[in-house]
Amino acid sequence: MIETKRWNIKNDKTYNHQAIEDAAERLKAGKTIAFPTETVYGLGADATNEAAVAKIFKAKGRPQDNPLIAHVATVEQLRRLVDDIPVYAVQLMEAFSPGPLTYILPNNGTCADNVTAGQTTIGVRIPDHPVAQALLERADVPVAAPSANLSGKPSPTLADHVWADLHGRIDGLLDGGPTGVGLESTVIDCTQEIPIILRPGGVTKEQLEEVVGTVMTDPGLANEKEKPKSPGMKYRHYSPEVPLWLVGGKPEHIQTIINKEKTRGNRLGILASERTAGLIQADEIISLGTDITEIAAHLYDGLRKFKQGDVDIIICEAFSEDGIGQAVMNRLKKAATEYIQ
Ligand code: TXA
Ligand code: MG
Numbered sequence: 001m002i003e004t005k006r007w008n009i010k011n012d013k014t015y016n017h018q019a020i021e022d023a024a025e026r027l028k029a030g031k032t033i034a035f036p037t038e039t040v041y042g043l044g045a046d047a048t049n050e051a052a053v054a055k056i057f058k059a060k061g062r063p064q065d066n067p068l069i070a071h072v073a074t075v076e077q078l079r080r081l082v083d084d085i086p087v088y089a090v091q092l093m094e095a096f097s098p099g100p101l102t103y104i105l106p107n108n109g110t111c112a113d114n115v116t117a118g119q120t121t122i123g124v125r126i127p128d129h130p131v132a133q134a135l136l137e138r139a140d141v142p143v144a145a146p147s148a149n150l151s152g153k154p155s156p157t158l159a160d161h162v163w164a165d166l167h168g169r170i171d172g173l174l175d176g177g178p179t180g181v182g183l184e185s186t187v188i189d190c191t192q193e194i195p196i197i198l199r200p201g202g203v204t205k206e207q208l209e210e211v212v213g214t215v216m217t218d219p220g221l222a223n224e225k226e227k228p229k230s231p232g233m234k235y236r237h238y239s240p241e242v243p244l245w246l247v248g249g250k251p252e253h254i255q256t257i258i259n260k261e262k263t264r265g266n267r268l269g270i271l272a273s274e275r276t277a278g279l280i281q282a283d284e285i286i287s288l289g290t291d292i293t294e295i296a297a298h299l300y301d302g303l304r305k306f307k308q309g310d311v312d313i314i315i316c317e318a319f320s321e322d323g324i325g326q327a328v329m330n331r332l333k334k335a336a337t338e339y340i341q
Contacts, residue, residue, distance in 0.1 A: 024138035042145030100202025
């Protein structure tokens with residue numbers, strides 16, 4: 001057991017707090033610190049320190065072949081980690097950084113080898129959250145940070161989620177309140193002539209195309225037979241404690257399935273939009289929000305709320321794949337044990 005220091009800076013709107021100074025010092029000393037970003041909480045360590053990075057893999061139980069994203073505060077710092085930034089990547093950085101977009105670029109070897117897990121490329125991101133920004137500025141080193149959950153679990157959107165998964169396994173946790181987007185960054189491969197989305201996320205395909213024209217999506221995301229280009233996308237992920245059924249169609253279709261499972265004696269937890277939640281009858285319903293942006297922000301908390309022992313099956317409504325719905329449905333399809341369309 002490691003003692004996990006928890007700093008509460010939720011209500012400190014200046015973020016110019018001793019806590020960030022302390023956390024940055026610990027990062028520089030090779031320790032692991034969880035911190036909020038605008039997507040999800042990250043578990044950070046000095047990306048130039050191999051032993052510190054190894055602690056991330058250990059704390060999360062993360063497979064060794066799954067590379068980490070290096071986080072920096074500015075484009076200038078980002079340039080120090082990579083070679084050959086294509087023109088379209090520069091345009092994307094101007095439009096979306098800081099923000100929920102991760103660029104895959106040729107690695108120049110500044111970061112420790114275990115950050116890239118054997119890839120010749122490295123993922124780099126400039127997060128847009130005041131706590132993340134302040135921490136990265138003070139630490140003044142690139143910070144390797146995957147989502148701060150146990151490997152396989154839904155990513156954390158609240159400090160309590162990080163605490164539930166990792167207290168006793170990490171050195172510190174900066175509690176900056178709920179994250180914003182609620183889903184991870186979009187990962188975009190910038191090593192080819194045309195940019196390729198390897199993981200849908202906070203920046204939508206439509207937004208990317210407005211800036212650089214055609215953007216492709218990794219065929220491995222849609223087609224089970226093809227291997228995804230991003231090592232992380234091959235794992236089953238985001239799994240709640242109980243089986244998750246993703247159910248499409250109208251509210252009446254969801255109701256039919258609820259009724260059938262109830263007769264069978266199954267206790268159900270329902271996740272749905274506000275509108276659908278108002279139209280169906282069930283014992284436990286969590287409304288995720290009125291629109292897809294709110295649904296994205298509340299999805300992982302919803303998946304964590306239904307616990308083993310309380311419900312036997314989680315039934316989640318399937319949403320439209322427009323805009324950030326693409327990322328929402330990508331996560332749900334990975335988390336689901338069944339998809340009833
Ligand atoms: O929003 C986010 O991206 C959060 C916050 C903390 O920044 N981080 C995050 O990291 O989601 P993680 O490790 O949970 O997911 C990173 C994804 C994985 O699927 C990984 O395989 C992929 O990015 N990735 C990282 N480096 C890569 C590389 N060089 N080539 C291909 N995929 C890479
Ligand atoms: Mg993750």
